[in-house]
Amino acid sequence: MSLLLENQFPQLPSIKEISTKSFLESVSHLPPFFDCLGSRVFAPIKADITGNITKIRAVYESDPVKYETLQKILEVEKGTYGSEWPKAGATLALMWLKRGLRFIQIMLQSLADGERDENNPNHIRVNITKAYEGALKRYHGWIVQKIFKAALLAAPYRSDFLKALSKGETVAEEECLDNIRQFLVNFTTTIDAIYEMYMLMNAELDYTV
Amino acid sequence: MSLLLENQFPQLPSIKEISTKSFLESVSHLPPFFDCLGSRVFAPIKADITGNITKIRAVYESDPVKYETLQKILEVEKGTYGSEWPKAGATLALMWLKRGLRFIQIMLQSLADGERDENNPNHIRVNITKAYEGALKRYHGWIVQKIFKAALLAAPYRSDFLKALSKGETVAEEECLDNIRQFLVNFTTTIDAIYEMYMLMNAELDYTV
Ligand SMILES: CCCCCCCCCCCCC/C=C/[C@@H](O)[C@H](CO[C@@H]1O[C@H](CO)[C@H](O)[C@H](OS(=O)(=O)O)[C@H]1O)NC(=O)CCCCCCCCCCC
Ligand SMILES: CCCCCCCCCCCCC/C=C/[C@@H](O)[C@H](CO[C@@H]1O[C@H](CO)[C@H](O)[C@H](OS(=O)(=O)O)[C@H]1O)NC(=O)CCCCCCCCCCC
Numbered sequence: 186m187s188l189l190l191e192n193q194f195p196q197l198p199s200i201k202e203i204s205t206k207s208f209l210e211s212v213s214h215l216p217p218f219f220d221c222l223g224s225r226v227f228a229p230i231k232a233d234i235t236g237n238i239t240k241i242r243a244v245y246e247s248d249p250v251k252y253e254t255l256q257k258i259l260e261v262e263k264g265t266y267g268s269e270w271p272k273a274g275a276t277l278a279l280m281w282l283k284r285g286l287r288f289i290q291i292m293l294q295s296l297a298d299g300e301r302d303e304n305n306p307n308h309i310r311v312n313i314t315k316a317y318e319g320a321l322k323r324y325h326g327w328i329v330q331k332i333f334k335a336a337l338l339a340a341p342y343r344s345d346f347l348k349a350l351s352k353g354e355t356v357a358e359e360e361c362l363d364n365i366r367q368f369l370v371n372f373t374t375t376i377d378a379i380y381e382m383y384m385l386m387n388a389e390l391d392y393t394v
Numbered sequence: 395m396s397l398l399l400e401n402q403f404p405q406l407p408s409i410k411e412i413s414t415k416s417f418l419e420s421v422s423h424l425p426p427f428f429d430c431l432g433s434r435v436f437a438p439i440k441a442d443i444t445g446n447i448t449k450i451r452a453v454y455e456s457d458p459v460k461y462e463t464l465q466k467i468l469e470v471e472k473g474t475y476g477s478e479w480p481k482a483g484a485t486l487a488l489m490w491l492k493r494g495l496r497f498i499q500i501m502l503q504s505l506a507d508g509e510r511d512e513n514n515p516n517h518i519r520v521n522i523t524k525a526y527e528g529a530l531k532r533y534h535g536w537i538v539q540k541i542f543k544a545a546l547l548a549a550p551y552r553s554d555f556l557k558a559l560s561k562g563e564t565v566a567e568e569e570c571l572d573n574i575r576q577f578l579v580n581f582t583t584t585i586d587a588i589y590e591m592y593m594l595m596n597a598e599l600d601y602t603v
Contacts, residue, residue: 229437328544
């Protein structure tokens with residue numbers, strides 16, 4: 186679990202404002218998560234998420250004080266983009282990024298909770314499907330949903346996936362799952378706070394791609 | 395057809411050595427071809443092909459004299475990469491790029507030849523499938539083949555595709571097809587020459603992704 190545990194998300198301050206700088210630092214370690222799935226089929230997903238992060242970083246770096254928190258990004262962009270907003274700028278990039286993060290979160294939570302297909306205990310398709318349905322499916326048209334179903338067949342075995350998360354070290358499965366649980370604490374809180382912010386600011390869109 | 399016709403491939407000299415510089419200039423206009431398919435689903439394909447071009451350009455620019463022709467690239471890299479070759483460097487990038495180019499060529503040729511599904515005359519699925527089978531299918535494992543089948547459903551109507559190729563100008567269909575035919579002359583010769591070079595240099599591989 187080194188991949189995730191070495192780069193934990195920080196605990197949020199009680200007011201739930203998320204520092205853009207530390208958020209960017211934490212999420213920058215997540216694209217390799219998709220390499221752990223072990224197939225080039227997932228490369229476009231990694232690229233999409235990396236693109237979101239690059240977009241948010243570019244906005245942040247253009248004025249680190251003005252864009253100090255994620256909240257400030259949405260507020261400032263709401264003003265500058267007018268009626269185009271929220272389908273613009275870092276607001277749009279974070280809208281999609283949070284869905285990818287939610288996907289990762291639900292999938293890891295499902296693994297940590299021991300959810301399995303009893304007939305295929307070494308498959309993680311149930312965990313991936315649960316995450317997809319919870320985080321992304323409704324934003325995908327039927328063709329992308331069909332592509333997802335095909336891509337799912339390239340998912341690795343559970344044992345190989347856990348090993349890849351541990352960066353190849355042979356870690357006992359229970360230890361790896363414990364690491365996942367520990368990683369999920371601040372990760373989940375952070376994602377929840379971002380979703381809440383999108384709701385409160387009326388920044389969520391539900392068009393499909 | 396302006397998209398293709400404005401950027402025709404040059405005629406090859408009789409010895410069929412292809413100038414790297416003019417090849418790069420010509421192919422750099424092709425990634426927008428995939429935008430003409432009209433769906434974000436094709437973005438990863440465009441990215442893959444753009445990546446190939448970027449890789450070849452980087453090698454060329456590192457020493458424009460040494461890498462003056464595509465032939466020279468293969469010869470030099472064969473020496474430098476040793477047993478890794480041909481699965482390395484610009485040789486690998488061009489190996490895949492030529493398949494994407496062959497895909498485009500077969501698809502356009504099939505359109506120019508008037509091949510159609512009589513039951514769905516405004517579909518281009520038969521033309522795309524023919525191109526896929528001729529250029530790529532054998533290099534794709536069954537999962538990517540399944541993804542292709544799903545992605546095919548996002549293909550545009552024939553009329554919309556021809557219009558996009560004409561950059562939105564309303565050009566008579568026959569004129570557009572004539573433009574395609576004209577574009578295909580040097581384009582096909584160039585691709586054939588690259589395939590011949592890979593065969594003669596024993597640089598072709600048939601692993602699947
Ligand atoms: C030879 C045959 C080839 C056929 C080619 C077929 C290719 C199929 C391509 C499938 C799509 C790949 C995933 C990317 C999907 C993306 O389309 C969506 C929307 O993407 C967003 O779009 C916005 C505009 O609307 C902005 O551009 C955002 O960009 S912006 O930064 O500029 O604002 C961008 O992220 N992102 C998504 O759906 C997010 C995806 C997260 C994925 C989470 C994990 C899923 C895991 C699945 C495991 C099984
Ligand atoms: C939420 C759900 C999300 C699920 C995500 C699913 C994503 C599915 C991804 C599908 C794959 C996209 C296409 C890319 C495929 C690529 O894998 C292959 C090999 O790509 C090559 O690989 C080499 C190493 O082996 C080098 O890295 C080459 O790179 S190097 O430059 O570094 O040497 C690279 O081009 N290229 C290909 O197969 C070429 C593809 C050409 C496409 C031609 C047109 C097809 C048109 C089809 C129309 C219907």
